[in-house]
Amino acid sequence: xxxxxxxIRPDHLSIDEAYDFILDDSxxxxxxxxxxxxxxxxxxxxxxxxxxTYKPMAIKELAKICVKAKSLFSLEKIAILHxxxxxxxxxxxxxxAVSSMHRDDAFRxxxxxxxxxxxxxxxxKKEFLEDGSYWVGARP
Amino acid sequence: xxxxxxxxxxxxxNQSKIICADESISTVKDLRKWINSTYAxxxxxxxxxxxxxxxxxxxDQEIKAIDEIAIIPxxxxx
Numbered sequence: 001x002x003x004x005x006x007x008i009r010p011d012h013l014s015i016d017e018a019y020d021f022i023l024d025d026s027x028x029x030x031x032x033x034x035x036x037x038x039x040x041x042x043x044x045x046x047x048x049x050x051x052x053t054y055k056p057m058a059i060k061e062l063a064k065i066c067v068k069a070k071s072l073f074s075l076e077k078i079a080i081l082h083x084x085x086x087x088x089x090x091x092x093x094x095x096x097a098v099s100s101m102h103r104d105d106a107f108r109x110x111x112x113x114x115x116x117x118x119x120x121x122x123x124x125k126k127e128f129l130e131d132g133s134y135w136v137g138a139r140p
Numbered sequence: 141x142x143x144x145x146x147x148x149x150x151x152x153x154n155q156s157k158i159i160c161a162d163e164s165i166s167t168v169k170d171l172r173k174w175i176n177s178t179y180a181x182x183x184x185x186x187x188x189x190x191x192x193x194x195x196x197x198x199x200d201q202e203i204k205a206i207d208e209i210a211i212i213p214x215x216x217x218x
Contacts, residue, residue: 035218051217054146054210057194058217082217094218114218122191122210123217124147136216138148140186 004066005079008053008123018079018097027076029103031110035094037087047128049093053084054122061121065113073109075100080113082123093125141165141203143175144210149188152181168197175211186214 005021015032022030037049066078081095096113100106117123125136141160145153160178165171168190176182189212190197196212203209 052147052150053217054144054191054194054212057191057210060194118215118218120215121217122146122212122215124213125216126147135148135151135213137214138185138216140184 003070003075003077004063005077006059006062006066006081008055008058008062008082008084010083010085013081013083013092013095015092015095015097018081018095021079022077022097022099024076024099027099027101027106029100029106031098031100031103031106033094033096033110033114034092035114037089037091037093039089041127044129046089047130048089049087049128050126050133051082051084051087051093052124052126053082055084058082058122062117065116065120068116069098069109069112072112073100073105074102075105075109078109078113080117082117082121084123141171141205141207141209143171144208146210147213147216148185149182149211149213152179166202167199168192168201168203169199171203171209172199188213 039046062080076099079097083093098106098109127136143158191210191212193208
């Protein structure tokens with residue numbers, strides 16, 4: 001079985017699915033990061049988000065993050081799940097799970113993975129406010 | 141050459157893919173010039189990348205009509 005699992009889903013992300021994938025007899029440290037949609041950004045009320053993805057390239061870039069994380073940290077398994085399409089307040093936009101023998105590498109690899117994802121993976125967030133919408137980070 | 145558009149690039153061009161018929165374009169840099177002159181609004185973006193066959197392209201990288209090309213505006217996943 002591969003040590004990483006990446007996917008982009010149009011519906012609910014399962015924490016259990018990510019956790020079950022990373023669970024390993026040799027590991028004592030499991031780190032989970034969950035990015036959820038909040039109802040406010042820069043003081044304005046947010047109604048929901050819409051994620052567009054360049055799916056085949058995004059999956060490849062997610063896999064690269066897993067490979068890089070494995071080369072930098074002592075991790076056993078890693079799973080990254082991301083949503084696409086309409087995502088409501090309190091819903092999970094991203095789930096990252098990492099298992100390691102000890103906690104330090106699990107924490108560090110998980111942090112690395114979400115930071116890299118935000119820099120490199122071709123996924124775009126459109127934020128919907130009560131009076132309009134805009135692509136996050138597109139303009140200087 | 142077909143160019144896929146995502147995010148704000150789709151809004152600017154009003155299409156999910158655009159066609160570039162300029163046969164003098166042979167590198168990513170050439171294509172960027174063509175995009176910026178055809179759709180001036182791209183000059184106002186934070187920046188954007190061009191993907192070639194689902195990998196980030198280098199400016200001097202050669203491109204051909206059969207390649208899968210995409211405009212990658214600033215990403216904002218997570």
